Amino acid sequence: MPVISYREAIRHALAEELERDANVVVLGEEVAQFNGAYKVTEGLLAKFGPNRIVDTPISEAGFIGMGVGASMLGIRPVMELMFWSFYSVAFDQILNNAANVRYMSGGLINCPIVIRGPANGGTNVGATHSHTPENVLANHPGVKVVVPSTPSDAKGLLKSAIRDNDPVFFLENTILYGDKGEVPEGEHVIPLGVADVKRAGTDLTIVTYGRSVLHSLAAADLLQKEHDVSAEVVDLRTIRPLDIDTVLASVAKTHRVLIVEEQKPFASVGSQLAYMIQREAFDELDAPIHRLTTVDAPAIYSPPIEAEQLPNPQRVLKAALELMA
Amino acid sequence: MSKKPSATAEKKDAESAASVSPAANVGINQKLTKDDRIDLFRMMMRIRRFEERSLRAYQAKKIGGFLHLYIGQEAVAVGSCSLMGKNDHVFTAYRDHGHAIAVGMGVNELMAELYGKATGCSKGKGGSMHYFAPDRNFWGGHGIVGGQIPLGTGLAYALKYKNIKGAAMAFMGDGAVNQGAVHEAYNLASLWQLPVVFVIENNGYSMGTSQERSSAGELAKRAEGYNMAWGTCDGHDLYDVRAVMDKFLRAAREESKPSVVEVRTYRYRGHSVADPDNTYRAKAEIEEYRRTKDPIQVFQHQLVAEGVLDEALIEKIDQAARAEAEAAAEFAEASPYPTVDDIQKDVYWEADNPSERKSKGRLFFD
Structure with missing residues (x-):
């Protein structure tokens, strides 16, 4: 089994799902030309082009909300937050709109969005950049929350997240991005909700x-x-x-x-x-x-x-x- | 207090209403048939009577929470939504009854939603502020000021991504223009040339704060900072709404050009029914609008002048709208409430589709 990094495992999941489903798009700050602030999306622009891998302005409420709206029409946006800490400026879009729209519409509207990015302390970046909001997120019925610890889990869980019809919030870790482990190639899918x-x-x-x-x-x-x-x-x-x-x-x-x-x-x-x-x-x-x-x-x-x-x-x-x- | 306008009072208003609309001769209006014009009039009347009936239900304590009435603004939703093609979409804020009826939702399911009944359009889970009908390209009904504007932009993004020639209309009130999310959406729409028309329904007051006390400069002109086209129109004149909106909707559909349109309108009722409406504006101001600018009266006057409407037909349309609203209230009254078991339905797609569920583990907690 190939040994790859946590970062590469996420990238492989993204690439495979982009390949599999034309409705999957990756949007976020620096995800395309810059190859990702943490290089998670490195090479995806070259492979999939600017319609599928989209650089956004630094405008989390705008672009996350945009992804939520696009998902209502069947797009499957995978939105990168450079840090999950920045969720606070998009809180209304994430936890009022994405989390509630299915319920408030009596089940008429789905929101198959994935929001992913690192959520961790330990990198000496101070309080504003070190939030771990999984409890805050999971407090909202309607959402799913994933926190993978290994490269294999990161790949298998992200593939499940992208295929999920509910909003999934995927919390990575900057310190783990370089960690290596064995990861199955190709169709490696781990269901959400299995410890x-x-x-x-x-x-x-x-x-x-x-x-x-x-x-x-x-x-x-x-x-x-x-x-x-x-x-x-x-x-x-x-x-x-x-x-x-x-x-x-x-x-x-x-x-x-x-x-x-x-x-x-x-x-x-x-x-x-x-x-x-x-x-x-x-x-x-x-x-x-x-x-x-x-x-x-x-x-x-x-x-x-x-x-x-x-x-x-x-x-x-x-x-x-x-x-x- | 509710004041039920009588047909006679409205007839008097009609005589002092604005003169014949200059926008009547614009192509998009010229090509309306007689029946089309009557339908537009009927649609506004149906919204008015639905909301008056809902107000009485609210006063009778049949409805919980907030009730934000659209009375006075009907020409904006009806004019705009009358231009919708099959790939055009609508998002709006919490003052959403007019848009819902204008896109063709049935008043029974709308009234039942206000009553919190299982037969409501959202099964009693959304209430007044959260009407949705994706099958009619109506995506809500959103409660947080300005929060729906990025969503509407996202719908336009999806249209463009899928190469569908259509447009999204993202409605907001004048109070929303100062929200950051709105400006972020403006920037994205212009940056990526998304087919969206941002519609500011400027009724003069963001809740109880007048425009001059809340917003600097001309509202739609802020579009210039984002290199977007903008325009204004008279929201009391349905023909003018159609004429201006048509121009910007075409630019969105055909050239994927976003824009901002400010529609000058007015609401007669408080921000919500809970607003006593006696601190921030004069009763005389409301009466002046009612007498001279009421959109239904203005359009009625117009259609009478065109020879499309006469007294008998007006009365017939009015009576039918009243009867429809009354029947909706009866339908809502007779409908069952959702059950306690229903509380946890419609939360997760997976929970509602257990045979297709892929995840394991607990989705709900106690």
Whole structure:
């Protein structure tokens, strides 16, 4: 199986879906001539031409809204947000228009749009560029939210997202773009809403997604080596729809849960998970559900300190040991 | 307070209404048959009577939320929508009853939507501000000021992408012109030469704030900053609306040229029915518009002068419109509400089409 980067995996998904369906168009800032601010769309303009790969002005409310309108007539726009942090200037288009139009029209209008781009901290760009809005997005019924952690997942999930008839928000990670992994060529489609057990274990379940999966896997190795603790790592992959069954099955096996997320703690994805786990598997729990999040403050700039604000293997390890104590 | 205009009062108004429309001789109007003209008159009357009936229903507490009436502005939607070909499309804001009727939606489903009934056009899920009929190229009915303008631009983008010769009309009120999303849409439309006509229905007030207190400069002229054509027209004169809109719609359809049209119009009712309408304008101003510029009266006067309408026919059309509105209210009254089980339908395409669902996992939470 070819080993390619997360960035290339996304690009392959885009190229294959552009090839497959003439209604798919890629629009966003710097996606065409510039080859993508993070080079995700590199080479697509040359291959598909300016009608399919479209540079937009810096005008998120305008072009995202335009994509929502175009999707109503059957176009399948894949809109790139250079950073998901910029969703705030297009909030009305994303969460009033895309999320609600099917409902308010009594099911008459669909909005098969994908909005994708990176949503992460850890790159020392300060609070304005470091938002992780998956909880905010997933709070809106009508939308789907995907946060892939590996190249293979990124490709397979993006292909599903583009084929989906509901609006799908796809949250990538600038730090993962260069990460490499095995990715099947061609028709590799992963359904939304299926979690993946990235590491099997028996003593505790770490429920996580996105880049925090990698920190959790690193911490799980340390737990095994240094503390003889066997951690199972469940990667949600999709926030909504949510594969809670895979989480509950793991909890039934390990009886201890640590949630790891790059969210601020208040009303995070982890808050929802903790509610559901205690509600549906209370009798399985041998300890209170524990959670590790980003330290609750706007993203700090200072590079060595930002690494400590976010989840990292040492912080995950410490939290896991607290849970096991 | 609702004041039900009587046929006699309206007849008096007609006598003092504006003189015969200069736009009557424009080609697009000249080619209207007698029946076409009567249909346009009837359409405005149907909107007026529908809304008056809906107001009474609102006062009787049959309708929840907001009710933004279009009374006084009917010629704008009717004139514009009468020009629609099969590939022309409409987006508008929350004052959407007139556009919905003008594109041919049935008043029963519209009234039932106001009543929150399952037989409503959006199954009771949208309400007054959120009417939709994609089968009639009517894409809403949007609640946030200016938020629909990028959507209309996107529809024009889709037409161009698919090589379809058509145009999108994106309607907004004068209050929307100061929203950023509108300007972003203007820029995109001009940059990419999209077939969209932005229509500002300038009724003089963004809610309770007059134009001079909210907007600098001439509203449509802002198009110049985006290198777009623009024009204005008299929204009290249906012929003028058609004449001006036709010109810009042709440019959109045939040359993919976007434009901005400002239609000068007036609403007699408050911003919404909840607006007591006693703080920002004088009653005398409203009465003056009613007496001299009412679009239905102006057009009636015009058609009487043309020999197309007479007293008997006017009365017949009026009575039919009243009866239709009354029947719509009865239909709405008799219709069932959606059920609690219906709340979670029409949220996700996948949830509503389970046999075609590809995703797994929970879509809904409790």
